[in-house]
Amino acid sequence: PLPVVAVVGRPNVGKSTLVNRIIGRREAVVQDVPGVTRDRVSYDADWNGKAFTLVDTGGWDPDAQGLAERIAAQAEIAVSLADAVLFVVDATVGITDADEAVVRILRKSGKPVVLVANKVDDMRTEAEAAALWNLGLGEPWPVSALHGRGSGDMLDAILAVL
Numbered sequence: 001p002l003p004v005v006a007v008v009g010r011p012n013v014g015k016s017t018l019v020n021r022i023i024g025r026r027e028a029v030v031q032d033v034p035g036v037t038r039d040r041v042s043y044d045a046d047w048n049g050k051a052f053t054l055v056d057t058g059g060w061d062p063d064a065q066g067l068a069e070r071i072a073a074q075a076e077i078a079v080s081l082a083d084a085v086l087f088v089v090d091a092t093v094g095i096t097d098a099d100e101a102v103v104r105i106l107r108k109s110g111k112p113v114v115l116v117a118n119k120v121d122d123m124r125t126e127a128e129a130a131a132l133w134n135l136g137l138g139e140p141w142p143v144s145a146l147h148g149r150g151s152g153d154m155l156d157a158i159l160a161v162l
């Protein structure tokens with residue numbers, strides 16, 4: 001079986017866009033309406049000849065009561081099934097309570113985490129990505145899932161923990 005990488009984070013940070021970027025297809029469901037991906041969807045991925053399985057997560061109603069807890073509960077399931085985690089944060093928004101709830105799950109799991117500072121579409125946003133060092137999860141990789149900026153270095157970081 002291939003190593004499994006779970007893509008987790010609160011709704012609308014760009015998880016599905018990032019999955020599409022990595023698999024090179026427009027298959028993971030991306031919508032302006034957050035929370036559209038249902039539960040967990042797996043895709044075969046490959047970088048530099050190394051194959052792995054990517055698991056996109058989602059399916060939370062962003063207006064639901066106790067959203068942070070629901071996100072954390074879904075993240076806990078996905079992380080328990082994974083060998084490594086891609087934790088996606090929206091660098092243009094910064095750290096929210098829902099992000100913090102996921103961080104607690106990640107710490108508890110002891111699984112290797114690659115921290116993605118997404119929506120860094122240009123040089124100006126790099127400084128906001130650096131603020132994510134405060135999460136205590138190591139180096140934030142600035143990425144634009146939409147345009148592909150930084151995705152090669154991020155993929156190298158994933159292979160390094162597999």
Ligand code: GDP
Nearest residue numbers: 011012013014015016017030031119144145146
């Ligand atoms: P998910 O809920 O975490 O799966 O997020 P989606 O992948 O569905 O993306 C939510 C919204 O963010 C969509 O409108 C995307 O086009 C947008 N988005 C995703 N990645 C980026 C990015 O790198 N830059 C910008 N500017 N927008 C992005």
Ligand code: MG
Nearest residue numbers: 015016037058
């Ligand atoms: Mg999604």
